[in-house]
Amino acid sequence: MFTRRETFALAAGATALAAPPVFASAEVTLRLHQFLPETSFVPAHILTPWIEAVERVSNGRIKVQHYPSMQLGGKPSDLVDQVTDGVVDIIWTLPGYTPGRFPRTEVMELPFMVADAAPASAALWDLAQSDMIDTDFRDVHLLGTWVHGPGVIHANKPVHQIADLEGLKLRGPSRVTTKLLEQFGATAVGMPVPSVPEALSRGTIDGALLPWEVSASLKIGELVHHHTQFAGASIYTASFILAMNKGRYASLPDDLKTAIDSVSGAAFSRAAGAAQQAEDIPSRQAAIDLGNEIITISADETPVWKTASQPVIEAWVSEMDARGVQGAALLEAAQALIAQHTA
Numbered sequence: 251m252f253t254r255r256e257t258f259a260l261a262a263g264a265t266a267l268a269a270p271p272v273f274a275s276a277e278v279t280l281r282l283h284q285f286l287p288e289t290s291f292v293p294a295h296i297l298t299p300w301i302e303a304v305e306r307v308s309n310g311r312i313k314v315q316h317y318p319s320m321q322l323g324g325k326p327s328d329l330v331d332q333v334t335d336g337v338v339d340i341i342w343t344l345p346g347y348t349p350g351r352f353p354r355t356e357v358m359e360l361p362f363m364v365a366d367a368a369p370a371s372a373a374l375w376d377l378a379q380s381d382m383i384d385t386d387f388r389d390v391h392l393l394g395t396w397v398h399g400p401g402v403i404h405a406n407k408p409v410h411q412i413a414d415l416e417g418l419k420l421r422g423p424s425r426v427t428t429k430l431l432e433q434f435g436a437t438a439v440g441m442p443v444p445s446v447p448e449a450l451s452r453g454t455i456d457g458a459l460l461p462w463e464v465s466a467s468l469k470i471g472e473l474v475h476h477h478t479q480f481a482g483a484s485i486y487t488a489s490f491i492l493a494m495n496k497g498r499y500a501s502l503p504d505d506l507k508t509a510i511d512s513v514s515g516a517a518f519s520r521a522a523g524a525a526q527q528a529e530d531i532p533s534r535q536a537a538i539d540l541g542n543e544i545i546t547i548s549a550d551e552t553p554v555w556k557t558a559s560q561p562v563i564e565a566w567v568s569e570m571d572a573r574g575v576q577g578a579a580l581l582e583a584a585q586a587l588i589a590q591h592t593a
Contacts, residue, residue, distance in 0.1 A: 284342040285326040303513040346424030361559040371396035371523025373587035390493040393514040399527030400484030405457030421458035462530035471537035
C-alpha cells in the first residue's frame with residue numbers, strides 16, 4: 251500500500267522512473283519559493299514529491315531547496331516577479347494573486363466550469379501549450395499548471411440560496427470570483443489563503459471561498475460552521491502554476507532540462523489536480539466531525555446559480571475581446587478540452 255505522497259510521485263513520474271537517463275557529473279542548486287507552510291497539503295504531497303523526483307532522475311546533480319511560507323521575503327503576490335527577476339529559480343503560486351497578468355488562465359476560474367480537477371487540470375495544461383506559452387507564460391518556463399477540486403462557500407451563516415449571500419463579507423481568491431460574489435450581492439474581499447484564518451477570527455470577513463482540501467489545515471471548520479457545496483460543477487475553482495525562471499532553465503545542460511521536464515508537464519499537472527481533489531474527502535469529513543452543517547446545492551437547483559452568474563461570464567468574454575483575446579473561443583476550447591479529458 252502506497253502513501254498519498256508515493257502514489258502521487260508514481261503517477262507524476264512514471265515515465266522518468268521507467269527509463270532513468272544517464273548523466274555526467276555536475277551539480278545545480280535551484281531555489282523553490284512558495285506561500286504555504288511545508289506541512290500543508292500541496293507542499294507536503296505535491297511539491298515535495300516533485301522535488302524528490304527531480305533530484306532522483308537527475309542522479310543527484312540537481313538539488314532543489316524548498317522555501318515555504320514566503321521565507322525568502324515578500325508577499326504571495328510578489329512570487330511571479332521574484333521568479334521572472336531571477337530572485338528565485340522556481341515558484342508555486344496562483345495566477346489569481348497577480349490580477350490581469352495571466353488573463354487566459356481565468357477561463358478555468360469562471361463559475362461552474364469544473365466538477366473534476368483531474369480532467370480540468372489536463373485541459374488547462376493543453377490550453378496553456380496551445381494558447382498561453384507565448385502569451386501569459388512568455389516570461390517563465392512552465393513546469394505544471396492545474397486546478398484544485400470544487401470550490402466551497404464556508405460561512406458563519408447557512409447559504410442555501412443566492413439571497414443568503416446578500417451583505418456577507420466573503421474572501422474571494424481571484425478577480426473572477428470577486429466579481430461573482432459582487433454579482434450575488436456579497437461584499438468580496440481579496441486576500442491570499444494564509445490570511446484567511448486571522449480575517450475570520452477577527453470578523454474582518456464572514457466567510458471564504460475555498461476548496462475543502464485546504465480548509466482542514468487552516469482550521470476553517472473551527473472558525474465557521476456552515477459549508478455550501480454544489481452537486482456537479484462548482485461555483486468556482488482556482489488555477490495554480492509551478493514555473494521556473496526562463497533564463498535559469500535555458501542555462502541548464504540539455505540532459506538536466508530533460509530530467510526536469512520528465513517529471514513535469516501534462517502527467518504531473520493532471521496528477522496534481524487529482525491529488526488535491528482527493529484531499530477534499532478527509533477535509534470535508536473533518537468539518538462533519540466538528541458537527542458543522544454541510545449544505546449541498548442539488549443539480550436541480552444549480553441552474554438558478556448558473557443563470558445568475560452568466561453576466562460575469564459575459565463580462566469576462568468582453569474584457570478578453572477588448573484585450574485582443576478571443577474570449578468566447580477560449581471558453582469553448584476550455585469546455586471542449588475538459589469534456590475530452592473527462593471522456
